[in-house]
Amino acid sequence: MTREEIIKEENLVYKKTALFTDKALSYCPGCGHGTVHRLILETIEEMGIQASTIGVAPVGCAVLAYEFMDIDMMQAAHGRAPALATAVKRLNPDQYVFTYQGDGDLAAIGTAETIHACNRGENFTIIFINNGIYGMTGGQMAPTTLPNMKASTCPYGRDTAMMGNPLKMTELVAQLPGTYYVTRQSVHTAGAVRKCKKAIRKAFENQKLDKGVSFVEVVSNCNSGWKMTPVQSNKWMEENMFPYYPLGDIKVPQV
Amino acid sequence: MAKVQGAIVINIERCKGCEVCVGVCPESVIAMSKAVNGKGYHYAEPINENCTGCTNCAVVCPDGVITVYRVKI
Amino acid sequence: MKELRLMKGNEAVAEAAIRAGADGYFGYPITPQSEILEYLMAQKPYETTGMVVLQAESEVAAINMVYGGASCGKKVMTSSSSPGISLKMEGISYIAGAELPALIVNVVRGGPGLGTIQPSQSDYFQATKGGGHGDYRLIVLAPSSVQEMYDFVKLGFDLSFKYRNPAMILTDGVIGQMMEKVELDDQIPRSTREEIIKACPWATTGKTPDRERNIITSLDLDSSKQEKHVLKLGAKYDKMEAEEVRYETFGCDDAEYIFVAFGSSARICQKSMEMGRAKGIKVGLLRPITLFPFPKKPIKELAKKVKGMLVVEMNLGQMIEDVQLAAECKTKIEHYGRTGGIIPTPEGILNALEKQIIGG
Numbered sequence: 001m002t003r004e005e006i007i008k009e010e011n012l013v014y015k016k017t018a019l020f021t022d023k024a025l026s027y028c029p030g031c032g033h034g035t036v037h038r039l040i041l042e043t044i045e046e047m048g049i050q051a052s053t054i055g056v057a058p059v060g061c062a063v064l065a066y067e068f069m070d071i072d073m074m075q076a077a078h079g080r081a082p083a084l085a086t087a088v089k090r091l092n093p094d095q096y097v098f099t100y101q102g103d104g105d106l107a108a109i110g111t112a113e114t115i116h117a118c119n120r121g122e123n124f125t126i127i128f129i130n131n132g133i134y135g136m137t138g139g140q141m142a143p144t145t146l147p148n149m150k151a152s153t154c155p156y157g158r159d160t161a162m163m164g165n166p167l168k169m170t171e172l173v174a175q176l177p178g179t180y181y182v183t184r185q186s187v188h189t190a191g192a193v194r195k196c197k198k199a200i201r202k203a204f205e206n207q208k209l210d211k212g213v214s215f216v217e218v219v220s221n222c223n224s225g226w227k228m229t230p231v232q233s234n235k236w237m238e239e240n241m242f243p244y245y246p247l248g249d250i251k252v253p254q255v
Numbered sequence: 256m257a258k259v260q261g262a263i264v265i266n267i268e269r270c271k272g273c274e275v276c277v278g279v280c281p282e283s284v285i286a287m288s289k290a291v292n293g294k295g296y297h298y299a300e301p302i303n304e305n306c307t308g309c310t311n312c313a314v315v316c317p318d319g320v321i322t323v324y325r326v327k328i
Numbered sequence: 329m330k331e332l333r334l335m336k337g338n339e340a341v342a343e344a345a346i347r348a349g350a351d352g353y354f355g356y357p358i359t360p361q362s363e364i365l366e367y368l369m370a371q372k373p374y375e376t377t378g379m380v381v382l383q384a385e386s387e388v389a390a391i392n393m394v395y396g397g398a399s400c401g402k403k404v405m406t407s408s409s410s411p412g413i414s415l416k417m418e419g420i421s422y423i424a425g426a427e428l429p430a431l432i433v434n435v436v437r438g439g440p441g442l443g444t445i446q447p448s449q450s451d452y453f454q455a456t457k458g459g460g461h462g463d464y465r466l467i468v469l470a471p472s473s474v475q476e477m478y479d480f481v482k483l484g485f486d487l488s489f490k491y492r493n494p495a496m497i498l499t500d501g502v503i504g505q506m507m508e509k510v511e512l513d514d515q516i517p518r519s520t521r522e523e524i525i526k527a528c529p530w531a532t533t534g535k536t537p538d539r540e541r542n543i544i545t546s547l548d549l550d551s552s553k554q555e556k557h558v559l560k561l562g563a564k565y566d567k568m569e570a571e572e573v574r575y576e577t578f579g580c581d582d583a584e585y586i587f588v589a590f591g592s593s594a595r596i597c598q599k600s601m602e603m604g605r606a607k608g609i610k611v612g613l614l615r616p617i618t619l620f621p622f623p624k625k626p627i628k629e630l631a632k633k634v635k636g637m638l639v640v641e642m643n644l645g646q647m648i649e650d651v652q653l654a655a656e657c658k659t660k661i662e663h664y665g666r667t668g669g670i671i672p673t674p675e676g677i678l679n680a681l682e683k684q685i686i687g688g
Contacts, residue, residue, distance in 0.1 A: 003304070006262040006324045013261075014310040016319035025318050029296070030273030034317030051534045054400070057545075066543045072532035074399040075545035076392065077422050083389040084396030088532075090380045091352055091402045095534060113392070116385035190279050190311035230273040 017041045019050060019070045026064055028135075030230020032220030033062055035187040036129060039197045040098065041069055043204050053096040054088050056081040060102035061135040079110025082117035082126065089124045096207050097124040103144040104134045107169040111143075114173065121178030121212035125203040128170065128215065131222035132241060139225035143167040146244055151225070166244060170217040174251040180212035182251035186219045186242075188234040199249075211253065219245050260328050261308020265299050266320040272296035276312035276321065285312055331512040337477040337503040338363035340510050341407065341433055344481035346373045349516040351402035352380040354393035358412045359445040360501035361435035365407075377518055387412040391419030391432070398428035399544040401524040401531030403485055407433035409501075410451050411442060413459070420494055421460030424561070425546025427530075429488035431481065432466075433497045435504040438642075438669040446669020447501035449591060452646035455498045456620045463558050465565045467495040467572065468619040470590040474508035476617075482513070487572065489527070491564055498619060500642065502592035502671060565621075574617035575626055579605070583612030585685055586630050587677070588651050589640040590616050597640055599674035604681065611681060619647070624654035631655035636685035640677050641665045660685060 019041035027033045044053050050071055057065040059078035066073035076084045081099035089097040106114050106128050114126070133151055134140040141151040141158060144166050148157040158166075174182040181203060185196035196218060203214035219241050223233035263284070270292060277285050282305040287297045299312075299321075308325025335343065342364045345353055355365040365383060373379035380397075384390035390406045397404035408416060413434045423430050434455065438448035453459075455468045467487050469480045477499060484495040525533050535541040548554040579601060580586065587597040594615040604611040614630060616623045631637065636659055639648040645663040652661050664680035666672045 001260055001326060001328060003262045006260060006308075006326050007264060008324065011324040011326050012322070013308055013325045014313040014321070014323040016322070020319060024269055027317065029271035029317075030275050031317055034319065035315065038319050051536045054532050054534065056396070063547065066541075066545065070535065070541050072535045072542045074396065074426075074532055074543070075547055076395070077418055080388070080392035080395070080419070083384065083392035084399070086382070086384075086389075087352060087354060087380070087393035087396035087402075087404065088400055090382065091397050091400055091404070092533075112385055113389050116389065187315070187317075188275070190309075190314045193314045230275055231278060234275065 017045050019045050021068055021070050023067050025068055027061065028224045030221065030223050030233065032131070032187045032218060033129060035193060036127060036218050036220070037065065037068055039187070039193070039200050040100070040127065042197065043201045044071060046201070047204060049096050052094065054092070056084045056088070056097070056099040058099070058101040058105040060105050062100055062102060062129065063136065065100055079105050079108070080113055081105065082110065082113040082122070085124045086117050086120070086122050089122060096204055098127060098204070099124065100127045101129070102135070103130045103132065103142045107143040107167050114169065115176070118173040118213045118215065119176045119178045123207055123210045123212065125207065126213060126215045127200065128217040129220050130217055130245060131220045131225070132166070133222045133225040135222045135225050146240060168245070170215065170250055173213070173215055178212045179215055179251060181206055181214040181253055183215070183249045184217040184219060184245060184247050186237070186247055188221065188237060206253070219247065258327060259307050259325055261306035261323060261325040263301055263306055263312060264322045265301070267292050267298040267300070269318055269320040270296060270298035271318055272298055273317065275315050275317065279311040279315050281309060281311065282307060333510050333512055334507055335474060335510050336363055336505060336507050337474045337499065338435065338505070339367045340474050340478040341481055341497070342367035342371070343512065344478040345405060346371060346377060346379060347513050347515050348482040348485055349377065349403060349518045350379050350405060350485070351518055352397045352404040354382050354384050354390040354404065354406050356384050356387045356390050356408065356412060358409045360437060360504050361407050361409045361433065364433065377515070379518065387415035388419065391416035394430050395419055395423050395428065398423060398430045399426070399532050401528030401533060403519065405431035405433065407435065409435045409437045410439050413451065413454065417460035420466070421462050421464060422546050423494045424460070424464035424466070425462060426544050427492040428494065428544065429485070429492055430494045431484045431488055431497070432494060434499070436498065436500040438667060444669040445501070447592065447671060448642045448667065448669060449500055449593060450643040450646070450667065451498065452619065452641065452643060455496050456622070456650070464561060465620050467491065467493060467568060469495065469497050470617060470619050471497060471499050471503055472591050472594045472615065474503065474506065475510050477503055478510050478512070491568060493564060498591070500592055569621040572618060573621045573623050575623035576615045576617060577626070578613040580612035580614060580630060582610055584610040584635045585681060586634050586637045587611060587613045587640055587681070588616070588627065588637055588647070589613065590619060590647065593640045593642055593672065596672055596674055597677060600677040600681070603674055604678050609681070609686070622650045622654065627651055627654035628656060628658070631658035634659055636660040636662070638677070638681045638685050639663050640672060642671065643667060662688065
């Protein structure tokens with residue numbers, strides 16, 4: 001069959017979800033943010049919950065997430081998204097509520113809000129993008145920056161004796177009774193994306209059960225901050241990030 | 256012979272040329288263009304008819320610029 | 329006949345919130361206002377009206393819970409005292425920037441720093457001039473009785489929704505802790521989802537096919553758009569100044585001297601006034617009820633005809649700057665203040681009037 005014969009509506013197997021706005025994503029080439037945005041929007045579309053979903057955007061690269069997602073959203077102060085989401089969900093228990101936060105937002109300035117929302121067992125979903133660096137402000141050290149990894153505020157590499165150790169926030173929140181589902185995913189290969197999609201879907205579905213926080217960390221790249229090409233950064237991520245931040249479910253609901 | 260045949264359509268103006276799709280294609284269908292788009296990126300383009308419509312490229316594309324079609328033959 | 333109850337000022341705030349149909353209260357304990365959260369938790373409005381009451385992990389979290397709730401068009405509030413209000417200032421700035429209605433109660437204690445738990449009015453600047461970053465104003469209400477603590481909760485909510493702007497009740501430990509008789513209103517039902525969607529079409533209630541998505545943000549990276557937004561806020565503040573000024577006067581008609589004082593200081597000034605009048609001093613009192621918008625006009629008019637004004641505050645001199653600006657140098661203006669949690673006495677105030685204004 002010719003290309004023209006194949007490219008017909010009835011043969012369509014994949015296209016960008018209609019829940020994206022027309023605005024071009026502001027992220028750097030190859031950045032995982034776009035992929036995670038898409039998985040969230042696909043989940044919302046497939047569950048048919050556009051009219052009952054409220055998202056909370058962070059401060060960080062995803063500060064403008066609301067520009068791209070065709071859902072009602074609010075933009076939180078740095079680190080405070082779980083506090084906003086707490087009120088949104090408690091005041092609107094029938095709505096699906098999620099926060100979308102980076103590592104600086106969730107694991108540095110917002111540590112208290114993250115831990116306490118998880119500990120209270122708030123019934124919303126946290127999507128946590130961990131790329132080990134502050135992307136938006138130009139590549140500074142994050143709480144998740146790996147030992148010896150270079151960033152603009154640790155130009156000779158993270159000296160753990162001086163700067164402390166990378167924080168495994170996901171393992172930490174998994175210890176809390178208020179978290180229901182805690183998992184760590186990535187979006188750098190097709191297989192990883194499909195797995196991550198399932199995790200995000202589950203994290204949203206869990207809100208029907210009112211059992212506590214569903215927490216999905218996505219270990220992602222920051223090729224601009226890491227100063228690599230996107231393809232190189234994905235390889236570097238596999239070799240360096242995954243050993244420290246191993247992928248997989250950390251806390252699975254006991255059925 | 257493949258039992259399925261696919262085709263991809265790339266929104267080249269939205270492609271940022273990250274090349275992530277190139278490596279995930281099992282059939283080596285995608286390569287980067289010599290030309291650039293309006294933003295100055297070398298964009299992804301299909302270079303042969305070997306596509307099976309597996310959707311790997313579309314699934315990893317951070318900008319969602321790839322649409323995939325597939326037929327059984 | 330309305331229901332009457334003997335209550336603490338802080339309890340009156342809590343009871344008023346329930347009866348005003350508030351959807352949520354998010355707080356964190358700090359003296360001298362913890363009774364607000366305690367009273368709400370004891371009343372369990374979540375079992376009656378459905379009002380959410382939550383003790384947050386910090387003042388920072390509490391104000392951001394308010395931000396989240398207000399984004400959904402809900403009637404939400406928080407309360408704290410001075411050091412806690414400082415922590416809330418970032419969130420208040422976001423709420424003002426995002427044009428959200430919310431009520432914040434500050435039961436002021438002496439500062440700076442951890443200061444004292446005793447009453448003070450030293451957060452006047454913070455409340456009326458910003459406190460958080462950026463060009464914004466709060467609607468600031470200053471109660472001087474427990475009844476007003478009660479009444480200003482509904483008023484604060486009403487004004488904050490009318491202008492889509494946060495409102496603050498600026499009170500202090502005197503009013504918060506003292507007990508007085510309060511006339512209570514009947515319960516106002518909480519707004520339904522349909523009512524909120526109608527009254528707050530901007531709120532994040534879930535994007536339905538009949539409208540564009542709603543976004544609550546204070547961010548605009550495009551300077552021309554950001555300026556337009558700030559000018560819109562400015563126009564709103566101008567409208568408040570034109571339409572929402574509230575104040576009260578006592579004995580100003582024949583007055584040669586005026587006390588200007590708000591909140592608990594104004595109550596004490598009433599006694600000083602009586603004492604002064606008994607001595608033949610024609611002294612009146614102007615009590616600003618809204619600290620923003622400030623009653624500039626009545627102060628200017630009085631300044632034209634009196635011999636002097638004594639601004640009485642429990643601080644080093646904050647509201648006096650607004651009084652001076654309003655009076656446009658038309659009369660002599662002096663300040664009398666006590667700080668550190670010391671409450672001025674009627675005698676001290678009258679003495680200051682005699683020394684600083686009449687004899688000065």
